[in-house]
Amino acid sequence: MSRFIRRIPEGDDRERLMCPDCGHVAYENPKVVVGSIVAEGDTVLLCRRAIEPRRGFWTIPAGYMEMNETTEEGARREAWEEARARIALEGVLAVYSIARLGQVQVIFRARMAEPGFEAGPESLEVRRFAWDEIPWDDLAFPSVRWALHAWRDGPPGAVATNPPEDARGMRPLPAGSAA
Amino acid sequence: MSRFIRRIPEGDDRERLMCPDCGHVAYENPKVVVGSIVAEGDTVLLCRRAIEPRRGFWTIPAGYMEMNETTEEGARREAWEEARARIALEGVLAVYSIARLGQVQVIFRARMAEPGFEAGPESLEVRRFAWDEIPWDDLAFPSVRWALHAWRDGPPGAVATNPPEDARGMRPLPAGSAA
Numbered sequence: 001m002s003r004f005i006r007r008i009p010e011g012d013d014r015e016r017l018m019c020p021d022c023g024h025v026a027y028e029n030p031k032v033v034v035g036s037i038v039a040e041g042d043t044v045l046l047c048r049r050a051i052e053p054r055r056g057f058w059t060i061p062a063g064y065m066e067m068n069e070t071t072e073e074g075a076r077r078e079a080w081e082e083a084r085a086r087i088a089l090e091g092v093l094a095v096y097s098i099a100r101l102g103q104v105q106v107i108f109r110a111r112m113a114e115p116g117f118e119a120g121p122e123s124l125e126v127r128r129f130a131w132d133e134i135p136w137d138d139l140a141f142p143s144v145r146w147a148l149h150a151w152r153d154g155p156p157g158a159v160a161t162n163p164p165e166d167a168r169g170m171r172p173l174p175a176g177s178a179a
Numbered sequence: 180m181s182r183f184i185r186r187i188p189e190g191d192d193r194e195r196l197m198c199p200d201c202g203h204v205a206y207e208n209p210k211v212v213v214g215s216i217v218a219e220g221d222t223v224l225l226c227r228r229a230i231e232p233r234r235g236f237w238t239i240p241a242g243y244m245e246m247n248e249t250t251e252e253g254a255r256r257e258a259w260e261e262a263r264a265r266i267a268l269e270g271v272l273a274v275y276s277i278a279r280l281g282q283v284q285v286i287f288r289a290r291m292a293e294p295g296f297e298a299g300p301e302s303l304e305v306r307r308f309a310w311d312e313i314p315w316d317d318l319a320f321p322s323v324r325w326a327l328h329a330w331r332d333g334p335p336g337a338v339a340t341n342p343p344e345d346a347r348g349m350r351p352l353p354a355g356s357a358a
Binding site: 024026032092095104168 | 183193200203205207208209210211243244245246247248249250251252270271274276278279281283285334336337340341347
């Protein structure tokens with residue numbers, strides 16, 4: 001990567017990473033994270049991360065979407081990889097943008113499709129937490145907190161977006177107001 | 180790109196594109212398309228594409244999300260670039276996966292924030308269509324049809340995902356069934 005240079009390709013309107021030798025443009029695109037709130041009764045499944053960033057902190061099963069899979073397939077794959085859980089998806093819970101990281105998160109509502117879970121290779125520990133047991137101070141990322149609250153407090157069908165504390169873009173709009 | 184080779188980097192579990200000279204791994208990630216159904220009364224705003232693919236066919240204002248923007252900012256940017264429309268977003272309408280293209284589409288419900296629109300540089304023509312006027316046979320992509328139907332027929336707060344004709348992943352699950 002260090003040999004790549006930044007310049008505006010012909011016909012484009014912003015700088016891109018280009019290889020000075022072959023002219024290949026390495027477009028940098030936002031990456032998609034897919035994950036799920038896996039609920040059972042009033043408990044949710046959380047994984048303690050075995051890898052950086054935020055090793056030792058708790059997160060929902062989630063990770064980068066791969067090519068040639070759907071968001072749903074990705075969310076199920078991550079639940080298997082991180083928590084050895086077979087899950088069934090019930091709908092989109094939230095779409096978050098982490099603009100400074102170039103990240104879009106698509107988080108699903110899910111439940112266990114089969115009983116049983118255990119730590120996968122990227123987790124130190126996997127367990128269920130009732131709402132009052134959730135280790136709020138030891139969550140890996142703010143968006144884990146957002147998703148937990150969206151699951152608990154959001155209206156059933158509606159999809160959540162960034163909360164007001166981190167909104168940049170779509171704020172709730174009073175009727176008749178401009179963007 | 181032609182000089183890149185495919186191999187499995189150390190510690191990974193699938194082939195990636197690598198530069199044989201510098202070892203740079205060009206991760207291929209799904210790309211995010213952001214767009215919107217811009218409604219006014221019972222009409223929607225469509226753009227006739229001035230660029231390939233599908234030049235001459237009709238689409239909603241939509242395009243690739245850029246780095247360092249939110250999905251909402253991207254959707255508003257695309258409405259400006261393609262239709263010179265200032266729009267206000269009202270919520271996520273749909274999240275579609277086009278797995279064979281490695282694409283995730285986040286489509287918003289929107290309305291005009293200011294009056295006025297015209298063809299931007301990537302459009303031949305921009306106009307409003309009542310439902311019965313929509314040029315169904317001249318739509319650029321299947322997902323434009325999906326989004327139009329989700330806007331017209333979907334329950335207000337709920338987010339749409341791929342329709343049954345193109346579902347791979349999250350099908351509606353009868354209670355108690357496995358994934």
